[in-house]
Amino acid sequence: MSITIVEVAPRDGFQSIGPWIPTWRKLAIITALARAGLNRIEIGSFVSPKAIPQLADTAELLRGCEAIEGLDAQILIATRRRAEDALAAGARHLSFVLSVSAAHNQNNVRRSPAQSAAEYAEIAALLPPGTKIRLNLATAFDCPFTGRVAMADTLAVLADVAHVVPGAEIALCDTTGRVTPDHVGQLFAMAQDRFPGVHWNFHGHDTYGLGVANVLAAIGAGVRSIDAAAAGLGGCPYAPGATGNVATEDVVWTLSRMNIETGINLARLLAVAHEAAALAGAQPGGRARQALAASARAPVAEAV
């Protein structure tokens, strides 16, 4: 079995870091991630720089990334206008986000989920040849405003959008980190059954310690593409201690112990994860990074 990891630290991780990370430094981290074997990376987003100042240099990064051989650089967008901007800036792989939860979608993009679904279809229709789009369903399991999202609601949104782009990747996103593995497994099983031909992805957070558990539940249900962020970046700056995306190194370490192929060089990944964790303003998460560093200092620990 082989799993594709989509690295999202440069977008979902960096966006919550307050102090400005210079463009050259972002590009160095993206380059190092790609050198570790992560050849799908969400490098940024076209979004209002007032809303997320840290992502204001996405167009420059897109140009800088052209020099990184083999890199499939995703750009997150949430509206048709931003999609057009991204394409004009040279994006070849868009990542469109809409929320299953009406309250969350309204808060994020001031549109109903149906309006966003219609915009997704419009964007899909204007994609130039050779460009791709993936679809992210935020709050597919749980919403920060309204709590647990019924599986029927997520399946209803999928019924509107799953076949807009045949064979596209669709990510079911646990926006809050509160989903449990049973729910992850059940929803992916139903989604795969009802919408064959979709390439599924799971995007999860480790906020409550379920990051890797939920990834394994998704894989157990047949999902073969997983989002993760180096150093577990993505914590909310207003919620100290509430950590972010599941850490790429935790996922890669676990899968390698389970003899599941990812094509990623763990030593190289750990080096860049340590660098990302040390960024000013970062709230790193994950476990493997520190555990492996500790075991390298003291190879044998006494323990009962």
Place this chain on the structure above:
Amino acid sequence: MSITIVEVAPRDGFQSIGPWIPTWRKLAIITALARAGLNRIEIGSFVSPKAIPQLADTAELLRGCEAIEGLDAQILIATRRRAEDALAAGARHLSFVLSVSAAHNQNNVRRSPAQSAAEYAEIAALLPPGTKIRLNLATAFDCPFTGRVAMADTLAVLADVAHVVPGAEIALCDTTGRVTPDHVGQLFAMAQDRFPGVHWNFHGHDTYGLGVANVLAAIGAGVRSIDAAAAGLGGCPYAPGATGNVATEDVVWTLSRMNIETGINLARLLAVAHEAAALAGAQPGGRARQALAASARAPVAEAV
């Protein structure tokens, strides 16, 4: 479904804390844990105070715990001599540990696993009426000295010890935190098949972020008793960042989201977990404690 949580912070957590925790403070934490509904607690160990100074007051704690209504206080021991000391001090529930890995058992207690197994049988034979013993198989999955432990090795040790005390609880312990959920599920499935009548327990660590994932794998395989430590205490003082036991609050929070009963009051547990995390010299772990504190400060977080 209902799961029993065995709280181990006062032993497996406190033993790695350097600065002395006064006995009255330990007792206050144990009392608060019991008030949260944790009525099985490993409160300490009879062990050389030179080896583990922090546990030198276990006899006093045992007397103090007599006042806590409904508390089933476990005492960890690894030799016949210490078992006799514990029983003489009033222990009613011993917890005997032996390692499947010869290298680890030799390092821990200077005995072969077979010698320790023989001592377990001797202790079982001298137990006064009304006292209980449980058996912990350390390094049942992985050893800090020799790496992965073959399932056949653990099953072979079980063949020697599983029926010494009919109906006893036997904990399979992931000493290093490196086991993955597939291995946990497989070994418990085989053990249950071969040794019916045993009450199984899983004791795991969150060192690599797999704490809750492994607990859920054990439960999925039919295990109904789980060790955990409030605030995820139990990190190794010589390995900064290498966190400890799976956090009780992470397990209780997850199981409550899955509608699995534990009988534990999460709010009370969180209060004592925060107190334990604040002990001088503690290396707290887990996620739910900080995530829930953060969400209490900012009930709604914006997230993509």
